[in-house]
Amino acid sequence: MGADPGPWNTFIEGDNLDVLAAVLEGRPDAVPTEYDLIYLDPPYNTGNDFAYHDDFKGKRGAGAAGRHATWVDYLRPRIEAGHRVLAETGALYVSIDDHEVAHLRLLLDEVYGEANFLAQIVVNLNPKGRQLGRGFATSHEYLLVYAKDAARCVLDASSAHTVVEGDFPLEAPDGRRYRRLPLRNTNKRFNPLSTPTLHYALWGEPATGRVATAPFDGAVEVKPVFGDGTPAVWRWSRPRVDERPDDLECRVVRGARGERVDIYQRDWRHPVGGRRKKLRTIWLAEEVGSTDTAVAELKDLVGHVFESPKPTGLLLRVLGTMPDDARVLDYFAGSGTTGHAVALANAADGGRRTCLSVNSAEPTRPGSNAERAGHATVSAITRARLRAAAERVGGGFAELFVE
Structure with a gap:
């Protein structure tokens, strides 16, 4: 853990141009x-x-x-x-x-x-x-x-x-929720000519969903193609597929050209590191x-x-x-x-x-709620709120002055 950063909140009353000039000059030392x-x-x-x-x-x-x-x-x-x-x-x-x-x-x-x-x-x-x-x-x-x-x-x-449960409509046998994303790169700028190393065959079995980079019993060969049948590329490299086969799924899909077998990524609701x-x-x-x-x-x-x-x-x-x-x-x-x-x-x-936080000592409007509450300036409101927040939430409060 690094050094103590000091109070979470610091306040300076003054014209912000003067305060910013002081900050640029390294005054005061506490900010x-x-x-x-x-x-x-x-x-x-x-x-x-x-x-x-x-x-x-x-x-x-x-x-x-x-x-x-x-x-x-x-x-x-x-x-x-x-x-x-x-x-x-x-x-x-x-x-x-x-x-x-x-x-x-x-x-x-x-x-x-x-x-x-x-x-x-x-x-x-x-x-x-x-x-x-x-x-x-x-x-x-x-x-x-x-x-x-x-x-x-x-x-x-x-x-x-902003992540909601409804974004992940599918559920794995272990209870984890996920959504399917095409493993094929849908951007036509990425194709066998621009990224040839990502155009390769995978092997999959729609009945079980299993995917691998090498043939296995019951598997069919799957190459990436766009919806019009032209060659495409995968988003993952071969080594990544080998590292994460359980995050992939083979399925039969129906498109404009009839049924075909395709590969999808299982995009988990709670991946490692958070969503x-x-x-x-x-x-x-x-x-x-x-x-x-x-x-x-x-x-x-x-x-x-x-x-x-x-x-x-x-x-x-x-x-x-x-x-x-x-x-x-x-x-x-x-x-x-x-x-x-x-x-x-x-x-x-x-x-x-x-x-x-920086605020000037601009007078509050005569007859306003702020003036009636005893806050003669807007900066007095800023100061009062930050002190109250420190008392209720924690983290401390400091007020500094610029000469």
Whole structure:
């Protein structure tokens, strides 16, 4: 086991540009200077008046185009600073809505490179849809996902939690569930000309299902072919077939050209090392939670003090795509969902993730639930939640300061 990573959650109050600059300079010493995962939920530009503290040298024009440009001007240096502290094998997730998704994607393409774009995920955070206003009842936001370097990124876009029993309809005599996958490679780019070593004969007996690389009593010769009868190749080499004959099955199948004998892989529900399933690019509220469930879980910890937090289920799915010792950074920490999710994930699987949350001392709205509860700033909510999560879930909490 490696060295103690310290508290699972660390919080710094301050302008995120100043904090990121300090991180790059190695101050404070208690936080990493490089992160494996960055999650951001920046302030959305909804088209209403908004104010940022940045003193832009050149003010943008009025109207929608000016608002978009001002929003991008605000976000650009923060995206660039995050890129500098992201590990070469790391990944970035950014939540955003329809108002700025197009502009944000162009900005991320510019900073991260189009080749490092991984996904634009639709997240169904409001399954009932927003009923106020004109037009459609919007029920989704987006997650934009980028790698620092797609060729080296360790992100695994799959999850053990999306594997369901119904995906494996067959049952072996010993009770194990499985599904059949063609041993033949169904991609016509792989054929006897491109991969000749994988075009060879197997021997199988449909009555028993037995498969071998050499003839045996009752067996018939089986060569890989496409549905139109043209030669194909297997997905497994001869040595692999010899190593795992019990994971193969010979069957009679009926196709457009009549009956034929073919070889299938038994793909087990619980293989050695566990089963994961590729994540789709639409994440439903029933899978990751909704704004309503997010408000409820925050209320359970510190009260009803934030209008639109993200659900921990969303962040748990994001965390599940990265190693369980990931160094996580959220420098638009809001209500502290990311740090809370890190604590929940570590408690659930024994992981050693750590999270640095950064938030500014932006005043809460006068007369809001947060102000009435005694939280004068949004950062006070972040701090309260992370402390409460540490008390309830464990892992500890530390607050650091940047001069």
